[in-house]
Amino acid sequence: MEDKLAIHGGTKVKQTPFGSGSRFGVDEVKQLAEALEQNTLFYHSGRKVKQFLEDFNALYGISYSVAVSSGTAAIHTALGAAGITVGDEVITSPITDQGTLVGILYQNAIPVFADLEPHTYNLDPRSIQSRITSRTKAIVVVHLAGNPCDMDPIMEIARKHRLIVIEDCAQSYLTRYKGRLTGTIGDYGCFSTNDFKHISTGDGGIVTVNSGLEEDYYTVHAFADKNYRRFGDQVMKDLTYLAPNYRMTELQGAVGIAQLKKLPWICKRRNRYGDRITAGISGLKGILPHHVEGGNTCTYWFYMLRIEEKQFKCTREEFSKALISEGVPNSAGYIPMPVYMQPLFQQRTAYRGSHFPFELSSTSYEEGSCPTAEQILKTAIRIPVNEFYTESDIDDIIKAVRKVAIHYSI
């Protein structure tokens, strides 16, 4: 006999609280105290932001990166340093945080949305190819939820059409594509250390400079610092180009040093837990697990499965509610709709009282323009995964999904 669902008065699967823990500890406190003892919190005078970047570069095996004030700032900085400007088209993903898009529009460039692969939720290279025009200058790939995009064909398309590739790694720390770390494959990799990501400095971000050229490093650095060019004791303040102030402070750098030490453990646990959920729910009728291509490593910022509604006697919303009743928190869907359905794109109003830069472009933001992305958001169930969860928490998540799926199966 099948178990009675908790939503119908049965016993719920999850009987113990989820594992939890403290993200910050004595190491962060020690680093912060040292930062204050320096008697300066300015990144160029102190040691903390510099150490944070040195540690990050060592972890990633790269020569150059720049610290900034957020993930949004990181992407804007990469675009600005790459010379993306008025009327340029930038191809990106319709399922992302709006931070991916802000920098594109501040450069007065035009976001163009390509469709996604149905099971990795990442950009489909064939769709990218179909969106290329004579105005295309860059691709901002989003490695959603810690799962890498299919970078080989994307880099091949970029080389063929001479496009800049920026990797949005805000959700994908220590993610590997065929063994290579995401954020080191395109021209620039952009990370966020906001409070919701794998590691937190309150707010903050990092841009990797993958050409390995010192000159490119200085260009990125200048774009994040009002075009001040600081080399050792020298400061060049000549204002050649416009650039915002996206500097990171020593307090953020200090916390970042301590957080980076925990990052490999955090990613290892998330990778293990996400892959275990997939193994536990694979083969269930109507359940489409979060797919990771063979040879890749996903560090699950969250776990997102899809359901095939025609295989169930319930809707996606009912499935989600039944799972909550079993004691497994989840949400029906991720963002409510693809980003191009937001008023900013529908009304073409990036700036109050203006339609610039949209009026330079004939790009369409119609419903239906990325059908797979729209389907993903209508059928997804997102389950949080956390490094503090225990192995038995993962067992319970699997049990609950199986119980609900089997109950509602037609």
Ligand SMILES: *Cc1c(COP(=O)(O)O)cnc(C)c1O
């Ligand atoms: C969080 C996030 C951003 C923006 O990062 P902030 O630090 O909040 O500015 C950009 N892209 C994606 C995919 C994100 O998840």
